[in-house]
Amino acid sequence: MTDHDLVDDPLAQLRTWLDDARAATEQPLAMTLATATPDGTPSARVVLLRGLDEHGLTFFTNRTSRKGYELRLNPRAAVAMHWWELGRQVRVEGVVEEVSMDESTAYWETRPRGSQIAAWASAQSQLLVDRAELDARVADVEKRFAGGEVPLPPFWGGYRIVPESVELWIHRDNRLHDRFRYAREGTGWRGERLAP
Numbered sequence: 001m002t003d004h005d006l007v008d009d010p011l012a013q014l015r016t017w018l019d020d021a022r023a024a025t026e027q028p029l030a031m032t033l034a035t036a037t038p039d040g041t042p043s044a045r046v047v048l049l050r051g052l053d054e055h056g057l058t059f060f061t062n063r064t065s066r067k068g069y070e071l072r073l074n075p076r077a078a079v080a081m082h083w084w085e086l087g088r089q090v091r092v093e094g095v096v097e098e099v100s101m102d103e104s105t106a107y108w109e110t111r112p113r114g115s116q117i118a119a120w121a122s123a124q125s126q127l128l129v130d131r132a133e134l135d136a137r138v139a140d141v142e143k144r145f146a147g148g149e150v151p152l153p154p155f156w157g158g159y160r161i162v163p164e165s166v167e168l169w170i171h172r173d174n175r176l177h178d179r180f181r182y183a184r185e186g187t188g189w190r191g192e193r194l195a196p
């Protein structure tokens, strides 16, 4: 199969691209995630893609962060990933659902203890007076869980972006890139080529 034609399943193609990116790049999983308030004010930040299957793309974060707040009020998102070394970009847009506590726990348990402590200690996106305040919170959390497992915080977990559209972009010479946009159609996908 060549990159320069429409495919049947863009998520399967994205899985192949991620394998290529793992082999070719330092950080294959970084994706820019855009969310918006209900009145349409957008915000974007980078998160790591932690899961991809036929249901969608999963990432993990603090549910009381700015993105968590925006997703609660407006559960839609767009993401873009780019691998310079491969000349490929993917864009995904869709609705967002919270992943189950079991799935969040399974991922949580793979995280290093330091990251688990940090998740408890950081009220992500809230104001801090200074760095010392954060350090003190870390020390408190370390004391609280000393010698024991660090459990999944109730305010932390995964989100799944369930794609409604996917665009696969491939660099070509003279800015005459290939762009293929896919929209859900029944149980499959309808693809069309866009001008670069």
Ligand SMILES: Cc1cc2nc3c(=O)[nH]c(=O)nc-3n(C[C@H](O)[C@H](O)[C@H](O)COP(=O)(O)O)c2cc1C
Residues within 6 Å of the ligand: 030, 043, 044, 045, 046, 047, 048, 049, 059, 060, 061, 062, 065, 066, 067, 068, 124, 125
């Ligand atoms: C390479 C990279 C990976 C990141 N991965 C995550 C992530 O997986 N989850 C997360 O909550 N924040 C991650 N961050 C931090 C976010 O970019 C962001 O600062 C944080 O989530 C707060 O965003 P918010 O205030 O818009 O909610 C990452 C940052 C970078 C640069």
